Amino acid sequence: MDALIFLVPIAIGLGALFAALFIAAAARGQFDDIDDAPQRMLDD
Amino acid sequence: MTADARPLEHACAHCGVVIEGGGSDWCCSGCEMASAIIRGAGLEQYYARRESPGPRPSPVALAWDSVAVEQAEDGGSRAALQVDGLTCAACVWVTERVLLATPGVREAMVSHATGRCRVSWDPATVDLRTIADRIAAIGYRPRPLNAEVAPDRTLLVRLGVAAFAAMNVMLLSASIYAGWLDGMDPAHAAMFRWATLALATPVALWCAEPLYVGAIAGLRAGVLHMDLPVSIGVGSMYAHGVYATLRGEDGWLDSLTMLVALLLAGRVLEQRGRRRAVEAATALANSAPRLARRGGVEIPASELQAGDRIDVGLGEEVPADGVVVAGAARVRMSILTGEAEPVAVAVGERVVAGAVVEDGALAICVQAVGGQTLLARMADELAQAADRPAPPTLTDRIAPWFTGATLALAGLALALGGPERAMAVLVVACPCALALASPLATAAGLGAAARRGLLVRTGEALRALAEVRTVAFDKTGTITHGEPAVVAADDAVLRVAAGLERSSGHPVARAIRNEAIRRGIALPEAHEVREVAGVGISGTVDGRRWTLGAGRPGQVEIPGLGAITLQDVPRHDAARTVSQLRALGYRVVLVSGDHLDVARRIADAAGIEEVVAGASPEQKAAWVRAQGGEVLFVGDGVNDGPALAASSVGVAMGQGAASSVLVADAIVAQDGLGPVVAGLRAAVASKRAVRGNATRSLVYNAGAVAAALLGLVNPLVAAVLMPLSSSLVVWGASRVERWTR
Numbered sequence: 001m002d003a004l005i006f007l008v009p010i011a012i013g014l015g016a017l018f019a020a021l022f023i024a025a026a027a028r029g030q031f032d033d034i035d036d037a038p039q040r041m042l043d044d
Numbered sequence: 045m046t047a048d049a050r051p052l053e054h055a056c057a058h059c060g061v062v063i064e065g066g067g068s069d070w071c072c073s074g075c076e077m078a079s080a081i082i083r084g085a086g087l088e089q090y091y092a093r094r095e096s097p098g099p100r101p102s103p104v105a106l107a108w109d110s111v112a113v114e115q116a117e118d119g120g121s122r123a124a125l126q127v128d129g130l131t132c133a134a135c136v137w138v139t140e141r142v143l144l145a146t147p148g149v150r151e152a153m154v155s156h157a158t159g160r161c162r163v164s165w166d167p168a169t170v171d172l173r174t175i176a177d178r179i180a181a182i183g184y185r186p187r188p189l190n191a192e193v194a195p196d197r198t199l200l201v202r203l204g205v206a207a208f209a210a211m212n213v214m215l216l217s218a219s220i221y222a223g224w225l226d227g228m229d230p231a232h233a234a235m236f237r238w239a240t241l242a243l244a245t246p247v248a249l250w251c252a253e254p255l256y257v258g259a260i261a262g263l264r265a266g267v268l269h270m271d272l273p274v275s276i277g278v279g280s281m282y283a284h285g286v287y288a289t290l291r292g293e294d295g296w297l298d299s300l301t302m303l304v305a306l307l308l309a310g311r312v313l314e315q316r317g318r319r320r321a322v323e324a325a326t327a328l329a330n331s332a333p334r335l336a337r338r339g340g341v342e343i344p345a346s347e348l349q350a351g352d353r354i355d356v357g358l359g360e361e362v363p364a365d366g367v368v369v370a371g372a373a374r375v376r377m378s379i380l381t382g383e384a385e386p387v388a389v390a391v392g393e394r395v396v397a398g399a400v401v402e403d404g405a406l407a408i409c410v411q412a413v414g415g416q417t418l419l420a421r422m423a424d425e426l427a428q429a430a431d432r433p434a435p436p437t438l439t440d441r442i443a444p445w446f447t448g449a450t451l452a453l454a455g456l457a458l459a460l461g462g463p464e465r466a467m468a469v470l471v472v473a474c475p476c477a478l479a480l481a482s483p484l485a486t487a488a489g490l491g492a493a494a495r496r497g498l499l500v501r502t503g504e505a506l507r508a509l510a511e512v513r514t515v516a517f518d519k520t521g522t523i524t525h526g527e528p529a530v531v532a533a534d535d536a537v538l539r540v541a542a543g544l545e546r547s548s549g550h551p552v553a554r555a556i557r558n559e560a561i562r563r564g565i566a567l568p569e570a571h572e573v574r575e576v577a578g579v580g581i582s583g584t585v586d587g588r589r590w591t592l593g594a595g596r597p598g599q600v601e602i603p604g605l606g607a608i609t610l611q612d613v614p615r616h617d618a619a620r621t622v623s624q625l626r627a628l629g630y631r632v633v634l635v636s637g638d639h640l641d642v643a644r645r646i647a648d649a650a651g652i653e654e655v656v657a658g659a660s661p662e663q664k665a666a667w668v669r670a671q672g673g674e675v676l677f678v679g680d681g682v683n684d685g686p687a688l689a690a691s692s693v694g695v696a697m698g699q700g701a702a703s704s705v706l707v708a709d710a711i712v713a714q715d716g717l718g719p720v721v722a723g724l725r726a727a728v729a730s731k732r733a734v735r736g737n738a739t740r741s742l743v744y745n746a747g748a749v750a751a752a753l754l755g756l757v758n759p760l761v762a763a764v765l766m767p768l769s770s771s772l773v774v775w776g777a778s779r780v781e782r783w784t785r
Contacts, residue, residue: 004232008239012212019208026200035157039133 053566059183060097061557063546063567071567072547074101078182085145087138095132099183106335108173111188120150122164123172128185130159139184146170146178160189199254199315203308206251209243210301214763216240217298221760234292241289244297248282252304254311268444270479276447277474278304284467296471299762303476306770310483314503317490321499321711336363345397345413352410358575359550362399365417366408368392373404374594376551398682402552403580403594419682438734439482442742446475453749461755468757472748477741477769482734484773488780489730496784497714498695498723505709508693509727512676515625515720516668518687519636519643521680522697523618523650523717527551528610530559537606543568543585544592548575552600555610618650621717626651628724635664637683665690678712678720695720722784729783737776744769 025031055062058075070076078101082090090098114122130136136154139161143152148169154161163175179186216236223233255271255278262269278300285295336345337355345363348354353369356362362375374386377399386402389395395408397417414420450473458466486503493500500506517523528551530538542560545553546567560567573583580593580600595601599609625632633654636643640657647655656667665686668675677684677691688694689707696708712719748765751757757765 005235008216008235011215012239012243015208015212019204022204022208023201026197026204029197031200032197033155033157036155039156 055097057091058098059100061100061561061567062564064569072100074181074183074547077101081142081178081182082138085142087141087145090134090138093137094134098135099129099185101181101183102185106176106188108171108176108188111172113172116164119166120164121167121172122162124189125161125163125176125179126187126189127154127159127161127179128187130154130156130184135184138182139179142178142182143175146175149175161186196315199308199312202251202254203305203312206247206301206305206308209247209251210298210305213240213243213298213301216243217759217763220294221763224760230292237289237292237294240295240297241285244282244285244301247301247304248278248285251308252278255304255307267440268447270439270443270446270475270482272443273447273450273473273475274303274307274479276450277470277476280467280470281474294759296467296759296762298759299471299474299766302763302766303474306476306767307479310480310487313487314483314490317487317494318500318502321490321494321501348410348413350410350412354408354410356401356406356408358401358403358405359548360401362395362397362401362406362408364408364410364414365394365396365412366410367394368406369409370407371405373406374402375399375406376402400551402550438731438738439478442478442738446473446478446745449473450749453753457753460753465752465755468752468755468762469749471762472752472757472765473745475741475745476766477744477773478738480770480773481737481741481776484777485730485733485737485780488733488777489726489784492729492781492784493710493719493723493726494713496722496726497712497716497719498710498726499713500710500723500727502709505693506727506730508674508709509676509724510731511674512630512693512724512727513673514631514633514671514675515724516633516635516675516677516687516691517652517717518664518677518679518684519634519638519646520612522678522684523614523634523646523652524612525615526612526680528555529613530555531609531611531613533559533608534606535563535565537602537608538563539565539568540585540590540602540605541592541600541608543570544573544581544583544590546570547573548581552610556600556608612646614646614650615716617716617718621721622651624721625724628721630724635659635667635677635687637661637664661686676720676724678717695723726780726784729780732783733776733780737773740772740776741769744772 053062053064054069056071056075057069058079059071061071063071068076070079075098078098082088111123111125116122127139130139133156136156140152140154143149143161143163148166149163150166151164152161153163161179165172165175176186216239220228220233220236220240222228252275256275258269258271259275262272281296281300281303285297285300288295335342336348337343337357338348338352340355348364354363354366356373368389368391370391372388372390374388375395376386377396389406394411395406396419397412398419412418450470453473454466454469457469483503486506489506490500490503493506500509520526533541538556538560541556542565545556546569557567568585570583570585573581575581580591582589582591584590590602590605592600592602595607598611599607601607622632631654632652633656634643634647634650634652635656636646637659638657640655643655643657647653656664659667661683664684668677668687668690674692676693676695677687678695678697679685679688680697684696685707688696693710694708695710695712698711698713710723744765748757748762748769751761
């Protein structure tokens, strides 16, 4: 059970990494227009 | 019609209008040019893939130099345009590719959803006007977009952080709750609690900030907002969480993070629901100054000065206020006065910016330009009149009682079972579901209305829409198209007239062509076509010379052939919309600036019984105020602005004047009036969903508080109950779409 002392922070750290990626994406406008991309896919 | 006497018929290769063969493949030089551009760029596939024939190109005379252009680091320029008339994926595709094939254009991206075009180019090779002209040349209509509103990304980031924290806290808390059964190593338990606190801290202090801001703003304004009990709940949960963690006990931080994440999700949804309407409004409100002709040279209307002499030709819009110094014409001033019938003006008379020359040509001595014109001054007054206080929502009305009851019950719990029990009451009384009830049902209602063509700008407007009892329509441009349509003509005269007017862009020509197309008459070819200002248009059709000119009022005629009667007629779905509104129990009124007999005729055609005629813009607004109750006003021009602002919900027609869109709460984004009915239905459905949701969440809160008072609620029970009650509210909101049908 002592492994938890490492595993829990690692798990949270990994989660935080993805949260940071999401924030970076949102800040760069990735989610500003979410209706356009699915239609653009049909173009080609 | 017999085929033997006439050449073979075929469709115009670009716009699909049926024309008589023998000449070219195209109906007019504009379509031929559009085809040449598209084929020249190697985009022939467009013709196979498009879902409907391409629009007929018409020139746009706008001064693009004044549009905000951004300078990129690499020396390029960048700007955003709004493109109208894009109806299918092939339209978007061809617009992008044609721009990319233009020398000097580096990037071009057109949004399918909004028609927004972002383009970047090399200023040494090409300019924005050339780019806009390329779009116009293939038949789509570019408009400037000066201030692009970036959506509020912070709210989304707050939601991301809160959701991340909520999920991790849930995981940690599940372990802690499992520890209640199996026992847990104190070192582990301490680590889990501290980790929970670490994750919950940014949620309580940063993510939840909009809630606190809302609560404080409410307190300042003397209103107890729903954000207040929520903020009290979140605040006390966090304070208790810090205290409990320091003492090595369990807190309610899992409920806190979940609550904040759910509330933020509701807000993000509501914001998304409003976005399209806000974007549509800003796009319509932006406009570049038109071009004016001074001494034969085109200059932006903004550069005109008082005393300048300018020429305004057939079908053009007068760019400034002034006095006619030469020529004679009939001008349509429907945008200002609401009257569809053109007015004759002669030398010495005044014309105002925004008037459209229907026939003839004028030379004008400029008196007032830009912000000094009557049109601009009216628009300014409107913008000031547009602010109105937001009506309180159902949940806002419950909020004061709710806050009072919660605090009283927490006090009771404190007396009954000490601080732990008071805390439990505060937590389960926190009206998460109730606070979600309104945003979710509002977002669903905004979405349901938008899918049917009514873009509602705010949740307040949607709620006001649900209270409406009277629906008042303006006449010109709202019930009617605001443009003449052919009501009587022989096929023979229509055929020749349509041939003469094949390439012409003014409203009468459009009406004649449309009627010919509707009757299935192939447009003949006309040679040596000449437009003579003030007289009409002449040309050779079938080897004979014809002249089309003004006849008796409301008519154009071809001497020796016959006359065509034109009138402003109701929209195709006006009568159906009115009968639907009446079936739903609304009082329907026609409010017009026109004469009673004209207004009466249109009202009869649309099935409206009550008519208010001859009303000036101010009288329209006064009439709206005099109704006392909740009035929905649908209008299109600047002349409707005061009435739109005075009504409880103002709806502007999307093709109307920019300034009426500025003061409107909602915009009809389709051709027709049907969206008004759909919007009312969606608003009522949304109100019903808010009611249902509020009832369900109040019942839940009452039950949970009773249990908490009895000491039956611990952090685990709260953590299970909260998401359950919230999903009940999500289910309630999901029914709005079905109720709108």
